[in-house]
Amino acid sequence: MTDIDLAAGLTTYLREAWGDDVEVSNLSQSTAGARRTNVVFDATVKGTTRRLVATIVPHGETIINPIEAEAAVRDVAEKAGVAVPHVHLVRSDGELVGGPFMISDFVEGETVPRRVLRLVEQHGIGELVARQLGESLARLHAIDPASVSVPLRRHEYDGPPAVAALKSLRAAVDALPQRRPALELGLKWLERHLPDPPERETIVHSDTRNGNIIVGEDGLRAVLDWEGTLASGDPMQDLAWPALRMWRFRNDDKEIGGFAGREPYIEGYESAGGTFHEERFHWWKVEGTARWAVGLAGQTMAFLEGRVPSIVMAASGRRVPELEWDLLMLIRP
Amino acid sequence: MQFVPEAPDLLAAIGKLLDEKVLPAVPSHLQHQVRVAAHLATLVERELRLGPESNAREAKLLAELLGEEVDDPQAVLADRIRDGDDPAFEARAWETLVEIARGDLAIAKPGHDSWEGQ
Numbered sequence: 001m002t003d004i005d006l007a008a009g010l011t012t013y014l015r016e017a018w019g020d021d022v023e024v025s026n027l028s029q030s031t032a033g034a035r036r037t038n039v040v041f042d043a044t045v046k047g048t049t050r051r052l053v054a055t056i057v058p059h060g061e062t063i064i065n066p067i068e069a070e071a072a073v074r075d076v077a078e079k080a081g082v083a084v085p086h087v088h089l090v091r092s093d094g095e096l097v098g099g100p101f102m103i104s105d106f107v108e109g110e111t112v113p114r115r116v117l118r119l120v121e122q123h124g125i126g127e128l129v130a131r132q133l134g135e136s137l138a139r140l141h142a143i144d145p146a147s148v149s150v151p152l153r154r155h156e157y158d159g160p161p162a163v164a165a166l167k168s169l170r171a172a173v174d175a176l177p178q179r180r181p182a183l184e185l186g187l188k189w190l191e192r193h194l195p196d197p198p199e200r201e202t203i204v205h206s207d208t209r210n211g212n213i214i215v216g217e218d219g220l221r222a223v224l225d226w227e228g229t230l231a232s233g234d235p236m237q238d239l240a241w242p243a244l245r246m247w248r249f250r251n252d253d254k255e256i257g258g259f260a261g262r263e264p265y266i267e268g269y270e271s272a273g274g275t276f277h278e279e280r281f282h283w284w285k286v287e288g289t290a291r292w293a294v295g296l297a298g299q300t301m302a303f304l305e306g307r308v309p310s311i312v313m314a315a316s317g318r319r320v321p322e323l324e325w326d327l328l329m330l331i332r333p
Numbered sequence: 334m335q336f337v338p339e340a341p342d343l344l345a346a347i348g349k350l351l352d353e354k355v356l357p358a359v360p361s362h363l364q365h366q367v368r369v370a371a372h373l374a375t376l377v378e379r380e381l382r383l384g385p386e387s388n389a390r391e392a393k394l395l396a397e398l399l400g401e402e403v404d405d406p407q408a409v410l411a412d413r414i415r416d417g418d419d420p421a422f423e424a425r426a427w428e429t430l431v432e433i434a435r436g437d438l439a440i441a442k443p444g445h446d447s448w449e450g451q
Binding site for chain 1: 362365366369370372373376405407408410411412414415420423424426427430431433434437438441442445446448449450451
């Protein structure tokens with residue numbers, strides 16, 4: 001993307017949306033994720049300057065939900081009271097900036113997991129953040145999935161969410177280049193303990209973890225990364241994901257993102273109208289751990305096949321034993 | 334036959350250089366990649382030092398569990414778990430797999446197995 005003049009491109013698009021007097025300045029590339037680029041900049045309109053973020057999905061990248069769908073679900077979530085950076089503009093063309101993009105408010109705070117944990121410890125707000133995360137998920141899950149007009153991604157297989165997830169996991173494990181008995185044991189446990197379907201299916205963000213949230217000294221400020229949101233699923237899938245050991249970043253005894261134990265998280269969830277279900281929560285923790293092992297293996301396959309020539313992807317395969325360990329601990333007989 | 338240093342010592346030196354000298358000197362967008370590279374150099378160092386013994390132990394544990402020596406014990410065990418319905422065997426397999434995971438982690442992420450909670 002080095003040959004693209006981002007400032008000029010963003011100026012053009014913002015002028016089309018907001019009028020001819022928009023000025024763009026102070027551009028800086030804040031993060032270059034594996035699949036998308038975030039550019040922070042100032043936009044001045046009629047004498048007022050706003051700090052904004054452009055999230056750009058480079059052309060040719062595999063996407064889970066198209067950017068318009070991601071922007072639309074963020075809108076719906078914001079109206080339901082979930083903290084998200086407000087979306088101002090979304091374009092599916094975006095030739096001038098390198099691909100489809102959306103522009104949203106810049107929210108001050110920490111996103112890098114270990115820095116988030118340091119901040120949370122300094123200000124003694126671990127329980128608060130866990131509670132707020134629970135509240136946010138409850139508000140998201142309160143939305144009637146049928147009220148979301150945008151087509152979001154769905155589980156790859158039919159059936160109740162756990163059945164669909166298990167089929168997808170089975171296929172992914174079968175596609176691995178190596179047989180892994182620990183993953184087979186995890187699958188066997190998931191089959192044996194298949195839970196009843198949820199009383200009602202909800203929208204599932206699917207990736208609300210430490211690393212995908214913005215935290216300030218006053219607590220949770222925004223939930224990010226809505227690209228993997230599912231149209232419909234088991235709300236306990238969402239609750240379980242931030243409880244994986246992988247997202248505690250060495251604070252192993254603090255189940256929820258390294259912030260706190262599960263009590264404030266569940267209290268937050270239930271006080272905002274959610275219903276916690278322990279058995280399904282545990283099932284989805286096991287499922288999520290196995291799925292992340294397979295996900296890491298997939299990253300390494302992308303490296304080995306030359307699709308993503310990144311050393312970070314190369315290293316992913318060597319992280320599989322960590323997930324296998326976590327999985328075995330979760331299914332201790 | 335190569336002259337010394339041996340491969341693990343070279344990888345240790347590369348890891349140390351990346352971690353201590355290169356990491357602070359590169360721009361922020363490269364730091365994560367350099368950190369991962371340093372981690373991988375020391376990981377492969379451990380693999381060269383510990384791998385042969387770890388693999389032999391894994392083969393022995395699998396042979397004990399399966400009751401026989403086979404060509405691809407991981408695949409045989411994976412099939413037995415997938416196609417079987419024997420919780421007692423699965424419980425024994427769990428014990429074996431925990432021991433094997435400890436061997437893998439001694440190379441891939443030392444210390445990860447010191448926490449046994451959920």
